Amino acid sequence: MARILVTDGMDKKAAAQLKEMGHELVEQHYAPEELKEELKSFDAVIVRSATKVRQEIIDAALETKQLKLIIRAGVGLDNIDVPYAMENGIQVNNTPNASSASVAELAIGHMFAISRYIHISNVTMRNGEWNKKAYKGIELAGKTLGLIGFGRIAKETAKKAHALGMKVLYTNRSGAKEGYDQYTFVSMDELLKKSDFISLHIPFNKEAGAVLSTKEFEMMKDGVYLVNCARGGVVDEEALIEALDSGKVAAAAVDVFEEEPTKNQKLYTHEKVSLTPHIGASTKEAQARIGEEIVDIVKNFFA
Incomplete structure (x- = not known):
């Protein structure tokens, strides 16, 4: 099973489902320098807009080659260097339908x-x-x-x-x-x-x-x-x-x-x-749907 880092929080029901599936879930936000080190020991990371996954973060994760999946809990992917991640064998997914x-x-x-x-x-x-x-x-x-x-x-x-x-x-x-x-x-x-x-x-x-x-x-x-x-x-x-x-x-x-x-x-x-302070997807319903999409992504990826 996968070791998954959740940096910006996620729906509690979805988090519980991932744990029930046998995955280890760590819900913790890290500053960029800390994230570089921490990501080396995770198989997947789930972020929202607060966490930036730039090239230097990806390079650090590549030192152990353990990170295989980045999930953006939302639509926009501008906080992730998607092409660079994909070129280096790290899959990037978002949740486009939920919000x-x-x-x-x-x-x-x-x-x-x-x-x-x-x-x-x-x-x-x-x-x-x-x-x-x-x-x-x-x-x-x-x-x-x-x-x-x-x-x-x-x-x-x-x-x-x-x-x-x-x-x-x-x-x-x-x-x-x-x-x-x-x-x-x-x-x-x-x-x-x-x-x-x-x-x-x-x-x-x-x-x-x-x-x-x-x-x-x-x-x-x-x-x-x-x-x-x-x-x-x-x-x-x-x-x-x-x-x-x-x-x-x-x-x-x-x-x-x-x-x-x-x-x-x-x-x-x-x-x-x-x-408003970037609250477009901040409804109970949207967060629940985002959680459902994340569970499906993880389930399919680590099947």
Whole structure:
């Protein structure tokens, strides 16, 4: 049976199942230098977003060649040097199906928050302020939502937005998708120009950098609303702050940041920004589904 390290926590039921299957489970978070040493004695490691498995970590594990499997308990793999691990005989898996509904619900929730001033009125009322006249919002129904990326989470978001009466546009590197005729595939430029709300659903590519920066903000409608529950870095934070200050962006919702925990005080104190601390997949239901996927991955890999 396998010796498995869980660095960022996991669903208790799933952990119990792995132990029942005979695997040794160690649930402990390590700093990078400690992780280099500890990983040498494990067959598999399960991480979330907090633990980074970079080349130097993998190199250390390769000294004993015991590590055979890395599991990302979530969707994004940008905290793992996947090609390098795979080239060196270490399998990398994620759990792509588990959190789609949860992240989509958070994105929609943020749209309600910024369109109806829920985010800021919740703060000002606690300060004893009654700013009723200042908080004239807009309805989601009848507005155009542009989705950048059209994977599992974006499709869930589209379904929920469509049910609310929104017109949905999407752009995707692989082109239009069959079976989604209720939504409209457009180019990136057209999406930026036509959308009242824009929501990102793409991974972060370090080499490519931000997908939305000054040039892209200039193409958007005046008073557009922006939601990022995808990955930190896909939106240039400084360019976003400038767009918020100028009024180009009416309000933004941000769940993911260039640096986490974020130290960007201009962003996290901005009255036009609705904030959450990277909680897209943080529901009981999503974590249970992630746990189920992890159990299946481990079961199949070490069969």
